[in-house]
Amino acid sequence: MIEKGELIALFQDAGIEATVSESDFGKTFKELDMDSLDVFNLLTEVDVVFEVQVPDEDFEIINSLDDLLQYINRGR
Template sequence: MNIFENINTAFSQANIDVVIDSEQQKDMTRTFKELGLDSLDLFNFFLELDALTGKQIPESEFDKIKNISDVIEIYK
Protein backbone atom coordinates (compact mmCIF):
# COMPACT_ATOMS: atom_id res chain seq x y z
CA MET A 1 0.00 0.00 0.00
CA ASN A 2 1.36 3.48 -0.80
CA ILE A 3 1.23 6.40 1.63
CA PHE A 4 -1.93 7.90 0.07
CA GLU A 5 -3.75 4.59 0.35
CA ASN A 6 -2.60 4.31 3.98
CA ILE A 7 -3.76 7.86 4.73
CA ASN A 8 -7.19 7.33 3.17
CA THR A 9 -7.57 3.94 4.84
CA ALA A 10 -6.61 5.45 8.21
CA PHE A 11 -9.22 8.20 7.75
CA SER A 12 -11.83 5.61 6.86
CA GLN A 13 -10.99 3.30 9.76
CA ALA A 14 -11.08 6.27 12.15
CA ASN A 15 -14.58 7.10 10.82
CA ILE A 16 -13.39 10.42 9.39
CA ASP A 17 -15.09 11.49 6.18
CA VAL A 18 -11.98 12.84 4.41
CA VAL A 19 -10.43 11.51 1.20
CA ILE A 20 -7.09 12.83 0.00
CA ASP A 21 -6.50 12.99 -3.75
CA SER A 22 -2.80 12.57 -4.49
CA GLU A 23 -3.27 14.63 -7.67
CA GLN A 24 -4.64 17.67 -5.84
CA GLN A 25 -1.89 19.88 -4.38
CA LYS A 26 -4.47 21.77 -2.31
CA ASP A 27 -5.26 18.54 -0.44
CA MET A 28 -1.63 18.33 0.63
CA THR A 29 -1.40 21.81 2.13
CA ARG A 30 -4.80 22.30 3.74
CA THR A 31 -4.47 22.24 7.51
CA PHE A 32 -6.26 19.59 9.51
CA LYS A 33 -8.49 22.35 10.88
CA GLU A 34 -9.39 23.32 7.30
CA LEU A 35 -10.26 19.66 6.69
CA GLY A 36 -12.63 19.85 9.68
CA LEU A 37 -10.61 17.62 12.01
CA ASP A 38 -10.43 18.12 15.75
CA SER A 39 -7.86 16.75 18.18
CA LEU A 40 -9.81 13.52 18.78
CA ASP A 41 -10.09 12.93 15.03
CA LEU A 42 -6.34 13.42 14.68
CA PHE A 43 -5.58 11.10 17.59
CA ASN A 44 -7.72 8.35 16.03
CA PHE A 45 -6.26 9.00 12.56
CA PHE A 46 -2.68 8.67 13.84
CA LEU A 47 -3.52 5.51 15.77
CA GLU A 48 -4.88 3.95 12.58
CA LEU A 49 -1.98 5.21 10.47
CA ASP A 50 0.54 3.86 12.98
CA ALA A 51 -1.16 0.46 12.82
CA LEU A 52 -1.18 0.46 9.02
CA THR A 53 2.42 1.54 8.59
CA GLY A 54 3.97 -0.13 11.62
CA LYS A 55 5.61 3.17 12.46
CA GLN A 56 4.89 4.95 15.73
CA ILE A 57 5.23 8.70 15.85
CA PRO A 58 6.13 10.12 19.28
CA GLU A 59 3.50 12.42 20.77
CA SER A 60 6.10 15.18 20.80
CA GLU A 61 6.02 15.15 16.99
CA PHE A 62 2.24 15.64 16.72
CA ASP A 63 2.45 19.43 17.10
CA LYS A 64 4.75 19.57 14.08
CA ILE A 65 2.24 17.81 11.81
CA LYS A 66 -0.10 20.45 10.40
CA ASN A 67 -1.21 18.98 7.07
CA ILE A 68 -1.03 15.97 4.78
CA SER A 69 2.34 17.04 3.38
CA ASP A 70 3.75 16.81 6.91
CA VAL A 71 2.19 13.36 7.35
CA ILE A 72 3.77 12.16 4.12
CA GLU A 73 7.17 13.51 5.13
CA ILE A 74 7.08 11.76 8.52
CA TYR A 75 5.58 8.43 7.40
CA LYS A 76 7.51 7.94 4.14
Protein backbone atom coordinates (compact mmCIF):
# COMPACT_ATOMS: atom_id res chain seq x y z
CA MET A 1 0.00 0.00 0.00
CA ILE A 2 1.32 3.41 -0.99
CA GLU A 3 1.35 6.10 1.70
CA LYS A 4 0.80 9.85 1.32
CA GLY A 5 4.45 10.61 2.06
CA GLU A 6 5.60 8.42 -0.83
CA LEU A 7 3.32 10.28 -3.22
CA ILE A 8 4.52 13.65 -1.92
CA ALA A 9 8.13 12.59 -2.58
CA LEU A 10 7.26 11.99 -6.25
CA PHE A 11 6.62 15.69 -6.76
CA GLN A 12 10.34 16.50 -6.72
CA ASP A 13 11.17 13.54 -8.95
CA ALA A 14 8.48 14.61 -11.43
CA GLY A 15 9.82 18.19 -11.53
CA ILE A 16 6.61 19.70 -10.17
CA GLU A 17 7.11 23.02 -8.45
CA ALA A 18 3.93 22.84 -6.34
CA THR A 19 4.59 22.25 -2.68
CA VAL A 20 2.17 19.81 -1.08
CA SER A 21 1.61 18.33 2.33
CA GLU A 22 -0.71 15.65 3.65
CA SER A 23 -3.36 18.32 4.33
CA ASP A 24 -3.50 19.11 0.59
CA PHE A 25 -4.69 15.67 -0.51
CA GLY A 26 -8.35 16.74 -0.64
CA LYS A 27 -7.61 19.72 -2.88
CA THR A 28 -7.98 19.45 -6.64
CA PHE A 29 -4.92 19.64 -8.85
CA LYS A 30 -6.20 23.03 -10.01
CA GLU A 31 -6.35 24.26 -6.40
CA LEU A 32 -2.72 23.15 -6.05
CA ASP A 33 -1.85 25.30 -9.11
CA MET A 34 -0.94 22.23 -11.15
CA ASP A 35 -1.44 22.48 -14.88
CA SER A 36 -2.09 19.55 -17.22
CA LEU A 37 1.65 19.08 -17.83
CA ASP A 38 2.27 18.82 -14.07
CA VAL A 39 -0.46 16.20 -13.76
CA PHE A 40 0.91 14.27 -16.75
CA ASN A 41 4.42 14.35 -15.25
CA LEU A 42 3.09 13.12 -11.91
CA LEU A 43 1.17 10.26 -13.53
CA THR A 44 4.25 9.34 -15.57
CA GLU A 45 6.31 9.22 -12.39
CA VAL A 46 3.63 7.04 -10.75
CA ASP A 47 3.97 4.63 -13.67
CA VAL A 48 7.77 4.51 -13.36
CA VAL A 49 8.02 4.27 -9.57
CA PHE A 50 4.93 2.29 -8.61
CA GLU A 51 4.41 0.48 -11.92
CA VAL A 52 0.78 1.61 -12.10
CA GLN A 53 -0.27 2.80 -15.53
CA VAL A 54 -3.16 5.25 -15.73
CA PRO A 55 -4.95 4.89 -19.06
CA ASP A 56 -6.02 8.11 -20.78
CA GLU A 57 -9.68 7.40 -20.12
CA ASP A 58 -9.00 7.36 -16.35
CA PHE A 59 -7.36 10.81 -16.33
CA GLU A 60 -10.81 12.37 -15.92
CA ILE A 61 -11.57 10.52 -12.67
CA ILE A 62 -8.31 11.57 -10.99
CA ASN A 63 -8.73 15.17 -9.86
CA SER A 64 -6.84 15.25 -6.58
CA LEU A 65 -4.03 13.53 -4.73
CA ASP A 66 -6.63 11.58 -2.75
CA ASP A 67 -8.10 10.31 -6.02
CA LEU A 68 -4.64 9.35 -7.26
CA LEU A 69 -3.70 7.60 -4.02
CA GLN A 70 -6.91 5.56 -4.08
CA TYR A 71 -6.39 4.72 -7.74
CA ILE A 72 -2.83 3.53 -7.13
CA ASN A 73 -3.78 1.43 -4.12
CA ARG A 74 -6.70 -0.18 -5.96
CA GLY A 75 -4.37 -1.17 -8.78
CA ARG A 76 -1.79 -2.84 -6.53
